[in-house]
Amino acid sequence: MAKYANVIVDISLDKLDKTFQYLIPEELKDTIREGMQVEVPFGNRSLAGFVMELTDEAEFDESKLKPVTSLKEDGVAIESQLIALAAWIRRNYGGTMNQALKTVLPIKQKTKAVEQRSVRLLISKKEAQEYLALFEAKHNTAKARLLRELIEQDVIQYQVITQKLHVTASVVKGLEEKGILAVESQTAYRNPIGHLNPEGYDKVLNAGQQHVVDVITSDMQKEEYGTYLLKGVTGSGKTEVYMELISHVLREGKQAIVLIPEIALTYQTVMRFYNRFGKRVSIMNSRLSGGERYDQFLRAKNGDVDIMIGPRSALFTPFTNLGLIIIDEEHEASYKSETVPRYHARETAIARAAMNHASVVLGSATPSVESYYQAKQGNFKLLELSERVQKRPLPECEVIDLREELRSGNRSILSTRLQELMDNRLRNGQQTMLFLNRRGVAGFVSCRACGHVIRCPHCDVSLSQHAGGRMVCHYCGYEQPEPKVCPECGSRYIGGFKAGTQKVEEIVKKRFPKARVLRMDYDTTRTKGSYEKILSAFSNQEADILIGTQMIVKGHDFPNVTLVGVLAADMSLHVSDFHAAERTFELLTQAAGRAGRGEAAGQVVIQTYDPKHYAIEAAKDQDYETFYEKEIAYRSMLRYPPVANMLLILCTSEKEEAASQAASHLTECIQKTGNREYQVMGPADASIRKINDIYRKVIYIKAADYETLVELKDKLEHYMKEENCFRNVMIQFDFNPMNGW
Ligand SMILES: Nc1ncnc2c1ncn2[C@@H]1O[C@H](COP(=O)(O)OP(=O)(O)OP(=O)(O)O)[C@@H](O)[C@H]1O
Numbered sequence: 001m002a003k004y005a006n007v008i009v010d011i012s013l014d015k016l017d018k019t020f021q022y023l024i025p026e027e028l029k030d031t032i033r034e035g036m037q038v039e040v041p042f043g044n045r046s047l048a049g050f051v052m053e054l055t056d057e058a059e060f061d062e063s064k065l066k067p068v069t070s071l072k073e074d075g076v077a078i079e080s081q082l083i084a085l086a087a088w089i090r091r092n093y094g095g096t097m098n099q100a101l102k103t104v105l106p107i108k109q110k111t112k113a114v115e116q117r118s119v120r121l122l123i124s125k126k127e128a129q130e131y132l133a134l135f136e137a138k139h140n141t142a143k144a145r146l147l148r149e150l151i152e153q154d155v156i157q158y159q160v161i162t163q164k165l166h167v168t169a170s171v172v173k174g175l176e177e178k179g180i181l182a183v184e185s186q187t188a189y190r191n192p193i194g195h196l197n198p199e200g201y202d203k204v205l206n207a208g209q210q211h212v213v214d215v216i217t218s219d220m221q222k223e224e225y226g227t228y229l230l231k232g233v234t235g236s237g238k239t240e241v242y243m244e245l246i247s248h249v250l251r252e253g254k255q256a257i258v259l260i261p262e263i264a265l266t267y268q269t270v271m272r273f274y275n276r277f278g279k280r281v282s283i284m285n286s287r288l289s290g291g292e293r294y295d296q297f298l299r300a301k302n303g304d305v306d307i308m309i310g311p312r313s314a315l316f317t318p319f320t321n322l323g324l325i326i327i328d329e330e331h332e333a334s335y336k337s338e339t340v341p342r343y344h345a346r347e348t349a350i351a352r353a354a355m356n357h358a359s360v361v362l363g364s365a366t367p368s369v370e371s372y373y374q375a376k377q378g379n380f381k382l383l384e385l386s387e388r389v390q391k392r393p394l395p396e397c398e399v400i401d402l403r404e405e406l407r408s409g410n411r412s413i414l415s416t417r418l419q420e421l422m423d424n425r426l427r428n429g430q431q432t433m434l435f436l437n438r439r440g441v442a443g444f445v446s447c448r449a450c451g452h453v454i455r456c457p458h459c460d461v462s463l464s465q466h467a468g469g470r471m472v473c474h475y476c477g478y479e480q481p482e483p484k485v486c487p488e489c490g491s492r493y494i495g496g497f498k499a500g501t502q503k504v505e506e507i508v509k510k511r512f513p514k515a516r517v518l519r520m521d522y523d524t525t526r527t528k529g530s531y532e533k534i535l536s537a538f539s540n541q542e543a544d545i546l547i548g549t550q551m552i553v554k555g556h557d558f559p560n561v562t563l564v565g566v567l568a569a570d571m572s573l574h575v576s577d578f579h580a581a582e583r584t585f586e587l588l589t590q591a592a593g594r595a596g597r598g599e600a601a602g603q604v605v606i607q608t609y610d611p612k613h614y615a616i617e618a619a620k621d622q623d624y625e626t627f628y629e630k631e632i633a634y635r636s637m638l639r640y641p642p643v644a645n646m647l648l649i650l651c652t653s654e655k656e657e658a659a660s661q662a663a664s665h666l667t668e669c670i671q672k673t674g675n676r677e678y679q680v681m682g683p684a685d686a687s688i689r690k691i692n693d694i695y696r697k698v699i700y701i702k703a704a705d706y707e708t709l710v711e712l713k714d715k716l717e718h719y720m721k722e723e724n725c726f727r728n729v730m731i732q733f734d735f736n737p738m739n740g741w
C-alpha cells in the first residue's frame, strides 16, 4: 500500500506538471485510489484536489509532508473519472502520468471560448435622455449616437457598436466609467454543425435490427452493462441500430459517444445522426480548431449536447452520465494511438464503460480477429446482421489471376475481364470504383511470373528491402541478400512492386477516353475540404470512375456504384506485420461492400498474384468464419495476438550505438528475470531504421498473459530510472502493436 499521494490542486490551468505530495493517513490507505477527489491543506487554506499518483517514493523529507485531510464523498466529478481513466491508461500502456492526463483531459487546453460582448444601459431612460441632451449640446457626437441607440434597444452587441455605429472602445469605456452603461460578456460556444438543418427521420427497423436493439436494451434494463460485438455485413443497417440504441439511452437521461474513424466521418455520416437528433449532437475531428474542440468538450460537460461523434479522442468527452459507447468500424487500426500513451480506443472504451456503468457496442462487417476472439471466449456478446437491408444481395465476386494475364500477353494493370465490365458500366450510366491497395507497398520483393514473395523463415512475415541489396525481417532481425532470380521458378521478373494511383489514372483515361475520372489519394486530398469535395462529386454522379487508395473503401454509401475493381489485392499481404492477412481480408470485404448498395446488383473483380491465399479466397466468398478459423490457427501456431500478447519496446537515439546498447541491456534484463513466460525476439532494426537522424531499435516480447507484460514494463521502467546508460536514449512501449515498426 502506497505511502504518499501526489495531488494536483488545479486542473483548470496548464499546471498538470505541478503535483504536491501528501502523506496518506492510516485510515485512508485502504480506500484512496488514483483519480479520487481529496481535500488537502494548502498553505493556510484547505483545497480540493485530485490524486494523480500513489507512490512509495518520497519527493521530500517525509517529516515535511502534510497528510491528506479527507476523501471527498462526491468523488464523482467528471474530472475524477477521467483521471482514474488516465491512471488506467498509464498502467496498461506505459508513458508518464502527465502524458496520460493530457490524453484524457483536453479541457485544460489554454484556448479560450469565444466571448460575445454586449453593452447594456444601466441608468433609467429618463436619466439617459438628460445625458443625451448634454452630449448633443457639447457636440460629443459619438457618445450621443451610442446613447440614442441604447435608449431604443437597451442591449447592443459590442461588434455592432464598433462596426456599425463606428463608436470607439475608448468612448464605450468612458461611459462605462461614468456608470451609464455596462459591458457584459457571455461565452458563446462554437458549434461546428450549427449551420446544418435536420431533415427529420422516418426509418423503421427491420426484424434483424430490432432484435439486436432488444437484446442490448433489455440488458440495460437489467442493469447489465456489457460489451457487444455487432457483426453485420456491409449495408446491413448498423448505423440505424446505433441510432435506435442512442435514443434509448437518451430517454434514460444518459449520454452517448460514437467513435467513427476520421476517414469515415463524412458530411453524409454526420447528417444521418443530425437528421435524427438535431442539436443534441456534436462532432469532433482534427479539422476543427483547438478552440472549437475545446468548446465541444465544454458543451458536453455543461449538458448542452448528449451525443458526441468523433474519432479516437472523442472517447474522452466529459459526459457526466455516460450510458453508451459505440465504436463503428471497430477493426480499424486508427483506433490505436500512434503517440505515447499508445492506448487502444476499444480497450480503453471498455475500461471507461466499466467505471461508468455504460455499455459498449463494437460494430463491423469484418470484426478484428481480436474482438471476434473475445466474443468466442465469451467476453463480448456476439450479435449478427447477416443480410443487407431490404434483402439486397451481396455483390458477386470474381478473382482474376494476374499471372495468367501476364502469360496471355496482357501487361496492363487492368485485366481483360475488368475492362469488359467497366465498359459495360460506362454504357449503362453506372459507376465504378477502382481500389489500389497501397498499404505496405514499401519494401517487399515478389516474382511477377509466379507470385512468390520472400519471407522470414522464422517469423513468417515478408522480408523488407533495405539499402545495399539486403533483405531484413522487422521482428527478429534475420537478414539475407536480395535474390537476382526467383528461388521458386527461376524467373528474373523478381523485384519490388511499383504502381501508384496516378499511374492507374493515366492508364484508365487512355483506355476509356470518354469516361469522367476522379482520383482520391493522399495527394489529391491534402487541401482542406478536398476530400469531401471528391466524395460529393462522385456521389452526385459527376464522374463515372473513382480511383483511390483505402480512403475510398470506408463506409461510403454510393447507390449507383455497381462495380468495384481491386487492382492488386495481395499487396497488403506482404507488409512485414502479422496483421497482413487480416488487413487484406478486411480491405477486400469492405471494398466489395461498396458495390450494389442501391437498386441494381453489384459486381466485384479482385485481381491478384496469389488467388489461393486464404484471405483472398475468403474475401471472394465474403466468408468471415472461414477466414477467422485459418487466421486464428496461424496466430496460435506463431503465438501472435490475440492468442498471446505482445509488447514492443522501441529504443531511439541520435547515436546508433547508444540505441543498440540500450536495447541489449533491456534484453539482458528481461532474460535475467528468468521468467520462462517471456519469449524475446530481437533486438533488431525497426522497419524504418532511421527517421530524422534518429536511430530506432526494437525488441518484441510475447507472453500468454497481458498482465505479465505490464509487470515487465513496470520492472523495466524502474530499471531504467536506476541505470544511467539510458540517458541519451528514449524508450517507448507499445502493447499489442498494430503496425509494423
Ligand atoms: N430499416 C431500414 N429501412 C430502410 N432503410 C434502411 C434501414 N436500415 C438501414 N437502411 C438504409 O440502408 C443503407 C445501409 O445502411 P447502413 O449504412 O446503416 O449500413 P451499415 O451496416 O452501417 O453499412 P457499412 O458497414 O457498409 O457501412 C443506408 O442507406 C440506410 O439508410
Ligand SMILES: [Zn+2]
Binding pocket: 447, 448, 449, 450, 451, 452, 486, 487, 488, 489, 490, 491
Ligand atoms: Zn517466381
Ligand SMILES: [Zn+2]
Binding pocket: 456, 457, 458, 459, 460, 473, 474, 475, 476, 477, 478
Ligand atoms: Zn524474423
